[in-house]
Amino acid sequence: MKSPDQSQRFLFDKHPIRGQYVSLDASWARIVEQSGLEGRALLLLGEALAAMVLLVDTLKIKGSAILQVRGSGPLGLLVVEASSENQIRGVARQTSEITDEMDLAEIFGSSYFVITIKTEGAEPHQGIAPLRGANFAEALEHYFATSDQLTTRFWLACDQETTSGMLLQKLPGKSADEDAWDRLCMLADTLSPQELKLAELESLLFRLFHQEEIRLFESSPIEFFCSCSRERTGAMLLTLGKPEVLDVLEKEGDVSVTCEFCNQHYHFDSIDVEQVFLSADGIKPSTVAH
Ligand SMILES: [Zn+2]
Incomplete structure (x- = not known):
């Protein structure tokens, strides 16, 4: 039996190649329910999520990896985040039909996606990558191949119940067996989506690479977690500016914000709003950048 909601690393003893596997079940179900999506939109959300778990685990940072796409297509927004604390969240918004013939760029109505790596105590690093191909595995492989990073391949599979992925990465250093990388990738290419989603990792690795050590x-167990809070929502109101927030307050009676990742509601009445802007006034001089 496959263990649910976990990420696991593996290493080929005789080659400078590492691997990472992830399978998300209950944590994914929570996101599926929240998203209300189905079909290819749901698939893309799941693929992006599995890919970011794989990525954050290979980076060995304390922080998170975020994949984000915004555009004018049927799937105009997709944001997924995986943290080194083994927590995931994700959201996507679909506004019109996605047909089978559409490639990624058409689905999102954008020509690129953004990968942000947030490391604790450092400025976030952003990479912009073209939305090439029909799925995120292809788009990410292209990004890795063209952005001065380690050669990396992704295998991703997703449905309503499970989203899974495997990554192979070529590490720096010479291999005594120059064909190893191509051979291992070719073997991994024989993986069916069904196997990737349902097989237990040990048997999956044995099936593919039984001649390797x-x-x-x-x-590591992975769980759904949303990092939203009342404080962060208040900070978001600040960026909107006081006139705009007061305008909403006057029209609606209170300001209500719902987190798209977890559906948490945050309400701010007129006193709350005053407090938000008052506390901001107090700290302003030190936060103004010169
Ligand atoms: Zn939230």
Whole structure:
């Protein structure tokens, strides 16, 4: 039996190649329910999510990896985040029909996606990558191949119940066996989406790479978690500006904000709003950039 909601690292003992596997179930179900999506939109959300878990685990940072697309297509917004604390969240918004013939650029109505790496105590790093191909595995592989990063391949599979992925990454250093990378990738290409989603990792690795010596590391449990808070929502109101917020307050009676990742509601009445802007006034001099 496959263990649910986990990420696991593995290493080929004889080649400078590492791997990472992820399978998300209950954590994914929570996001599926929240999203209300189905079909290809849901698939893309799941693929992006699995890919970011794989990515954040290979980076070995304390922080998070975020994939974001905004455009004018049927799926005009997609944001997923995976943290080194093994927490995930994601959201996508679909406004019109996606047909089978559409490629990524048409689905999103954009020619690029953004990957942000947030590391604790450092400025976030953003990479902009073209939305090439029909799925995120292709788009990400292109990004890795053209952005001065380690050669990396992704295998991603997703449905309503599970989203899974596997990554192979070529590490720096010479291999005594020059064909190893191509051979291992070719073997991984024989993976069916069904296997990727349902098989237990050890048997999956045995099926693919039984001629190799593989070191399997301990798995980490992954859970759904949203980092939104009342404080952060208040900070967002600040960026809107006081006149705009007061305008909403006057029309609606209170300011209500719903988090798109977790559906949490935050209400601010007139006193709350005053407090938000008052506390901001107090700290302004030190936060103004010169
Ligand atoms: Zn939230």
